Amino acid sequence: MLGGRTQTSEAAAWGQFWAGRSPGDEHRYRDPRVADVLDAHWSRYFSDRIEEGGVTSLLDLACGEGEVLRFAEQVFARSSDDLPRAICCDVAPPAVQMAAGALNALPVAADSSALPFADAAVTCAVSQYGLEYAGQAAFSEAARVLDAGGQLHALVHCRGGVVEAACGDVAALLTTVIDSNLFERMADYAKDIPLAAAGEVPDARARECVDNLRAALDAVGEALAIASHGPAREHVARLVADCRTLAGRLGHFAPSDVTAWINGQKSDTAAFQHRMTSMLDVAQSEDDMRGIVGRLDAAGLAVSPLSVLEAPGQSGALAWVVDARRISDA
Numbered sequence: 491m492l493g494g495r496t497q498t499s500e501a502a503a504w505g506q507f508w509a510g511r512s513p514g515d516e517h518r519y520r521d522p523r524v525a526d527v528l529d530a531h532w533s534r535y536f537s538d539r540i541e542e543g544g545v546t547s548l549l550d551l552a553c554g555e556g557e558v559l560r561f562a563e564q565v566f567a568r569s570s571d572d573l574p575r576a577i578c579c580d581v582a583p584p585a586v587q588m589a590a591g592a593l594n595a596l597p598v599a600a601d602s603s604a605l606p607f608a609d610a611a612v613t614c615a616v617s618q619y620g621l622e623y624a625g626q627a628a629f630s631e632a633a634r635v636l637d638a639g640g641q642l643h644a645l646v647h648c649r650g651g652v653v654e655a656a657c658g659d660v661a662a663l664l665t666t667v668i669d670s671n672l673f674e675r676m677a678d679y680a681k682d683i684p685l686a687a688a689g690e691v692p693d694a695r696a697r698e699c700v701d702n703l704r705a706a707l708d709a710v711g712e713a714l715a716i717a718s719h720g721p722a723r724e725h726v727a728r729l730v731a732d733c734r735t736l737a738g739r740l741g742h743f744a745p746s747d748v749t750a751w752i753n754g755q756k757s758d759t760a761a762f763q764h765r766m767t768s769m770l771d772v773a774q775s776e777d778d779m780r781g782i783v784g785r786l787d788a789a790g791l792a793v794s795p796l797s798v799l800e801a802p803g804q805s806g807a808l809a810w811v812v813d814a815r816r817i818s819d820a
């Protein structure tokens with residue numbers, strides 16, 4: 491189990507998130523300023539690797555849409571080095587299909603805690619906000635597949651960091667929406683108001699539906715008024731506006747379309763909230779990181795001293811930086 495859910499439903503939740511997206515779509519969870527820092531970090535990392543003698547095979551673990559491979563592709567495009575043989579691996583099949591567009595990567599849908607690769611299969615394994623979702627065992631797995639001299643570089647969600655704070659705010663806003671019962675109130679309203687107009691349910695029930703929907707919209711409106719700007723605020727503001735339009739123009743829509751819309755919004759909002767809370771769950775403390783370093787050490791890797799990636803202009807770190815190398819046999 492992960493965070494109270496089975497791994498299968500975890501994979502399904504991520505699959506739902508990645509399905510229907512295109513590479514480079516604005517991340518629902520990533521501030522563009524953060525994306526710039528990540529870009530600069532990985533550009534420097536891959537440039538250093540090329541200068542050091544190149545990368546023959548590159549594995550992006552929990553790759554999502556393949557952002558790290560796209561950063562790598564840009565760096566390799568500027569160098570005279572041969573492109574590495576790339577593999578993108580994620581538990582969500584729609585993610586690996588997207589990531590495969592970068593560096594012509596081989597898409598592999600797999601859990602990072604049980605990789606379908608032989609020992610010593612790659613020279614470089616990378617991960618950005620990914621391995622920790624599969625638990626600490628995933629770091630041992632990443633070490634297992636590294637060739638002699640091979641390197642692991644991972645950015646890991648950091649407890650008390652900037653991403654955790656942002657996810658906490660977003661999760662709180664989405665939780666207010668769900669706890670307000672907005673979707674249930676909207677469904678009651680859509681079902682009973684037309685019946686009341688036809689004299690098939692009492693006026694008192696119609697008034698109750700109106701009052702309940704208004705109370706839910708007010709609760710969400712209050713949370714929205716103090717929410718930080720960003721994709722979650724936009725998502726909820728659009729939801730509120732659409733609910734108001736729907737309530738005012740109910741007669742213009744087929745009842746089956748209204749039900750499908752409400753159910754779609756509910757599931758989208760719940761999936762969004764779940765992603766945020768799972769990010770909070772996987773944020774690693776300094777103690778957790780010591781455990782990860784211990785695993786890499788036990789797997790025969792030389793681990794650089796732990797460091798953090800800073801968020802310029804913000805207090806707090808963006809990520810733990812894990813950098814390790816399999817000590818060469820030679």
Ligand SMILES: C[S@@+](CC[C@H](N)C(=O)[O-])C[C@H]1O[C@@H](n2cnc3c(N)ncnc32)[C@H](O)[C@@H]1O
Binds near residue numbers: 551617
């Ligand atoms: C926060 S996203 C990061 C994606 C990508 N690395 C990036 O930085 O954009 C976390 C990724 O981990 C994947 N994931 C979650 N649990 C996983 C597991 N057990 N094994 C492999 N991938 C997993 C999700 O599908 C998702 O793509």
